Amino acid sequence: MSALPPLHLAVALDGAGWHPAAWREPAARPGELFTARHWAGLVAEAERGLLDFVTIEDSLGPQSSHPTEPDDRTDQVRGRLDAVLVAARVAPLTRNIGLVPTAVVTHTEPFHLSKAIATLDYVSTGRAGLRIQVTPRPNEAAHFGRRTIPALGAEDVGDAEEWDTPAARELVDRLFGEARDYVEVVRRLWDSWEDDAEIRDAATERFIDRGKLHYIDFEGPHFSVKGPSITPRPPQGQPVVTALAHQSVPYRLVGGSADIGYITPYDNDQARAAVAEIRAAQDAAGRVSEPLHIFGDLVVFLDGDRAAAEDRKARLDGLAGEVWSSDAQVFTGTPAELADLLLERREAGLSGFRLRPGVIGHDLEGITRGLVPELRRRDAFRHAYEADTLRGLLGLARPANRYTAV
Amino acid sequence: MSENPTTGASATGRPLKQIHLAAHFPGVNNTTVWSDPRAGSHIDFSSFAHFARTAERAKFDFLFLAEGLRLREQGGQIYDLDVVGRPDTFTVLAALAAVTERLGLTGTINSTFNEPYEVARQFASLDHLSGGRAAWNVVTSWDAFTGENFRRGGFLPQEQRYSRAQEFLATANELFDSWRGDEIVADQGSGVFLKDARAGEFAHRGEHFDIAGRFNVPRGPQGRPVIFQAGDSEDGREFAASSADAIFSRHDTLEAGREFYADVKGRLARYGRAHDELLIMPAATFALGDTDAEAREIAHEVRRSQVSGRTAIKYLEHVWNRDLSGYDPDGPLPDIDPDPGENTIARGRASVRMFRDPLAVAKQWRERAAAEKLSIRELVIETTGRQSFIGSPATVAEAIDTLVQADAADGFILVPHLTPGGLDEFADTVVPLLQERGVFRREYTGTTLRDHLGLAHPEPEPPRAAS
Numbered sequence: 119m120s121a122l123p124p125l126h127l128a129v130a131l132d133g134a135g136w137h138p139a140a141w142r143e144p145a146a147r148p149g150e151l152f153t154a155r156h157w158a159g160l161v162a163e164a165e166r167g168l169l170d171f172v173t174i175e176d177s178l179g180p181q182s183s184h185p186t187e188p189d190d191r192t193d194q195v196r197g198r199l200d201a202v203l204v205a206a207r208v209a210p211l212t213r214n215i216g217l218v219p220t221a222v223v224t225h226t227e228p229f230h231l232s233k234a235i236a237t238l239d240y241v242s243t244g245r246a247g248l249r250i251q252v253t254p255r256p257n258e259a260a261h262f263g264r265r266t267i268p269a270l271g272a273e274d275v276g277d278a279e280e281w282d283t284p285a286a287r288e289l290v291d292r293l294f295g296e297a298r299d300y301v302e303v304v305r306r307l308w309d310s311w312e313d314d315a316e317i318r319d320a321a322t323e324r325f326i327d328r329g330k331l332h333y334i335d336f337e338g339p340h341f342s343v344k345g346p347s348i349t350p351r352p353p354q355g356q357p358v359v360t361a362l363a364h365q366s367v368p369y370r371l372v373g374g375s376a377d378i379g380y381i382t383p384y385d386n387d388q389a390r391a392a393v394a395e396i397r398a399a400q401d402a403a404g405r406v407s408e409p410l411h412i413f414g415d416l417v418v419f420l421d422g423d424r425a426a427a428e429d430r431k432a433r434l435d436g437l438a439g440e441v442w443s444s445d446a447q448v449f450t451g452t453p454a455e456l457a458d459l460l461l462e463r464r465e466a467g468l469s470g471f472r473l474r475p476g477v478i479g480h481d482l483e484g485i486t487r488g489l490v491p492e493l494r495r496r497d498a499f500r501h502a503y504e505a506d507t508l509r510g511l512l513g514l515a516r517p518a519n520r521y522t523a524v
Numbered sequence: 525m526s527e528n529p530t531t532g533a534s535a536t537g538r539p540l541k542q543i544h545l546a547a548h549f550p551g552v553n554n555t556t557v558w559s560d561p562r563a564g565s566h567i568d569f570s571s572f573a574h575f576a577r578t579a580e581r582a583k584f585d586f587l588f589l590a591e592g593l594r595l596r597e598q599g600g601q602i603y604d605l606d607v608v609g610r611p612d613t614f615t616v617l618a619a620l621a622a623v624t625e626r627l628g629l630t631g632t633i634n635s636t637f638n639e640p641y642e643v644a645r646q647f648a649s650l651d652h653l654s655g656g657r658a659a660w661n662v663v664t665s666w667d668a669f670t671g672e673n674f675r676r677g678g679f680l681p682q683e684q685r686y687s688r689a690q691e692f693l694a695t696a697n698e699l700f701d702s703w704r705g706d707e708i709v710a711d712q713g714s715g716v717f718l719k720d721a722r723a724g725e726f727a728h729r730g731e732h733f734d735i736a737g738r739f740n741v742p743r744g745p746q747g748r749p750v751i752f753q754a755g756d757s758e759d760g761r762e763f764a765a766s767s768a769d770a771i772f773s774r775h776d777t778l779e780a781g782r783e784f785y786a787d788v789k790g791r792l793a794r795y796g797r798a799h800d801e802l803l804i805m806p807a808a809t810f811a812l813g814d815t816d817a818e819a820r821e822i823a824h825e826v827r828r829s830q831v832s833g834r835t836a837i838k839y840l841e842h843v844w845n846r847d848l849s850g851y852d853p854d855g856p857l858p859d860i861d862p863d864p865g866e867n868t869i870a871r872g873r874a875s876v877r878m879f880r881d882p883l884a885v886a887k888q889w890r891e892r893a894a895a896e897k898l899s900i901r902e903l904v905i906e907t908t909g910r911q912s913f914i915g916s917p918a919t920v921a922e923a924i925d926t927l928v929q930a931d932a933a934d935g936f937i938l939v940p941h942l943t944p945g946g947l948d949e950f951a952d953t954v955v956p957l958l959q960e961r962g963v964f965r966r967e968y969t970g971t972t973l974r975d976h977l978g979l980a981h982p983e984p985e986p987p988r989a990a991s
Contacts, residue, residue, distance in 0.1 A: 143712075178641065180738050192717060203649045206616070209619050261737045323834045326608045328602040331602055342677065345673065348592065
């Protein structure tokens with residue numbers, strides 16, 4: 119049916135699901151959200167569906183229904199475990215699926231994050247990735263107390279994708295500029311040990327060949343980092359760096375720094391426009407020869423017939439007290455209808471999708487047991503894992519080390 | 525089965541103390557022997573999993589990970605004679621939580637190059653993900669050398685090290701306590717997820733940290749992780765007495781151990797704390813053999829592996845504060861005196877600071893080498909790093925028990941010299957003897973690390989007044 123290569127599929131895990139009332143569905147077990155068992159079960163289900171990877175949301179403050187300010191709602195899930203630790207906790211329990219925690223770069227140390235993701239790559243034997251996120255929230259800056267972030271008004275923020283006043287643009291430029299430097303540091307640190315640096319040479323009594331360890335000597339406006347990492351180069355060499363992007367500045371981050379970008383088009387035209395911008399940014403960054411996946415993000419409510427999915431969404435909206443929408447398109451329908459949509463949307467230049475289950479306890483299985491077989495029938499999804507590293511699943515070769523002399 | 529079949533009390537009639545044991549993953553220093561054919565990977569997860577499973581099989585209290593945030597250098601170059609490279613502490617501990625069920629997971633985390641909100645999130649998350657087994661060895665750092673890897677950069681004056689550490693820990697405790705543990709109702713029918721809209725609220729205004737907002741990890745099973753402290757200075761001891769649950773100390777002999785134990789425990793009353801609210805656990809190395817004589821031979825062979833010729837020269841350079849690479853390790857000690865200036869030869873390691881009077885140390889070493897006809901290498905082997913416990917399993921079990929019953933320690937953090945199997949023999953031969961003596965658990969009786977260590981679970985703060 120399709121001459122294109124199979125789709126890549128990821129699932130985005132967050133709390134009980136992406137709908138704010140998801141935790142009230144009978145299938146949700148909201149009392150278990152902070153247990154290892156909860157996360158192990160979800161990732162095992164995603165792996166049974168042979169998905170490429172899971173992402174795990176995170177934040178340096180409580181969830182909020184407001185784009186830049188905290189709220190005091192008590193009717194929604196509040197609280198998150200550290201996503202890198204969640205990924206590490208499930209790594210030894212899985213074999214093939216990629217593990218992509220979210221990390222906020224705005225208030226954290228690139229040195230720590232680099233070794234954390236390198237270590238995630240070790241404990242998962244080559245299945246680690248990373249989703250870079252910035253935070254414009256002043257209240258989260260106050261949790262760290264090292265910098266202030268200006269409070270933007272509604273006119274600055276507009277819809278979630280806009281951020282198009284001078285104050286908003288200045289903040290976005292600053293945060294994403296820092297993110298670009300951050301990824302550069304993280305990547306240099308991963309390469310700061312050559313693969314064969316550990317020699318255990320009894321004759322010279324040396325454990326390492328220090329000529330194969332490298333200072334990264336990064337200096338930028340936000341931080342300077344000397345290196346080398348304390349952690350040897352991870353199994354994949356470079357774990358997979360990903361980022362969600364809604365507009366030009368983050369598109370440039372994806373084009374210049376990421377292996378996967380997630381975009382949020384509502385139709386093929388929007389998808390084509392975003393893909394074009396990212397490809398241009400990739401070109402401008404001199405990365406044309408490097409593979410860069412662009413995935414579409416969708417929130418999904420999946421049921422055996424469309425009416426059931428719509429009813430379920432409407433019922434949750436009723437519980438939430440709003441007709442809930444998201445930055446990404448919200449799909450309600452059958453797995454077959456979703457398969458149709460994905461195969462049509464890919465024509466805009468997407469190589470995969472990151473699906474956000476509306477209700478994890480329901481829609482994750484809708485993906486793994488409904489959508490996946492449906493895509494297979496159309497020769498558009500794998501029947502078995504073809505690799506045991508995340509780069510392998512994504513068709514990314516193990517990269518050469520930037521510091522290795524050729 | 526009875527914990528205590530025959531010997532329920534010591535000769536003095538006092539009940540026998542139960543020994544606490546921990547397993548220190550072999551570190552990036554010359555205690556760890558990488559040249560042994562049995563030495564495996566120091567970075568692959570399989571090594572950590574093997575080590576942790578051995579410790580859990582032996583019913584140890586916890587596994588312990590050290591940390592260093594910059595590769596060590598000597599003479600301006602990365603130090604290449606010891607094991608180099610280690611994982612991220614939190615990440616590997618979270619993964620180990622998946623391959624163990626009861627073993628405590630202790631991570632060394634620096635209070636200088638981190639921020640309380642993030643570290644508290646990580647420990648609270650680890651506590652959730654391990655079912656209540658997280659512990660934090662709070663260390664401080666002072667060097668701009670390590671700071672070059674971090675946003676914060678620069679130098680922290682010596683006198684601020686403990687004040688920052690103290691305030692860091694106090695702030696983290698405020699974050700841990702910002703959730704009482706009963707806020708999540710998650711009532712699907714009524715739609716109440718949180719019964720308190722202010723769950724996680726905190727405000728800390730201090731010299732080092734000025735932060736406020738809401739903490740976003742609910743209270744973990746232990747309330748707070750178990751807190752370890754490792755410094756030996758006056759400030760460090762006071763910090764431990766005021767704020768720690770356990771001390772990772774260096775005093776592994778009867779006399780030094782008893783003195784330290786009495787000193788630190790004596791400080792507790794000042795903070796309104798009871799004698800058993802702070803455990804003293806020295807680091808200890810060991811060499812086992814079928815007989816004491818065989819163990820002594822093995823101990824010597826291990827020492828020779830730990831102190832190669834080049835390692836001996838490098839070690840001497842710490843004291844001399846000079847490049848001694850021209851000296852023969854099998855020859856006599858240098859005639860020249862140490863450079864008394866600021867020690868710049870070695871960076872990124874703590875031991876340099878142990879030589880406060882290098883001229884006196886050099887004099888003493890020269891005299892000993894002359895008297896006993898020791899080469900540089902032999903002198904270093906003799907004066908440094910001798911194993912704490914050497915002998916047959918029975919001898920070692922006896923020695924450990926004696927030290928604990930004599931209040932030189934509450935237990936030991938064992939540092940094997942081999943990765944990953946260096947604990948196996950101890951687990952198989954010494955632990956059963958301690959169990960027979962009735963001084964070490966045969967099964968875990970609790971699920972959390974606080975349970976294993978006999979520490980209370982901190983009570984949450986009283987409910988907030990309605991605002």
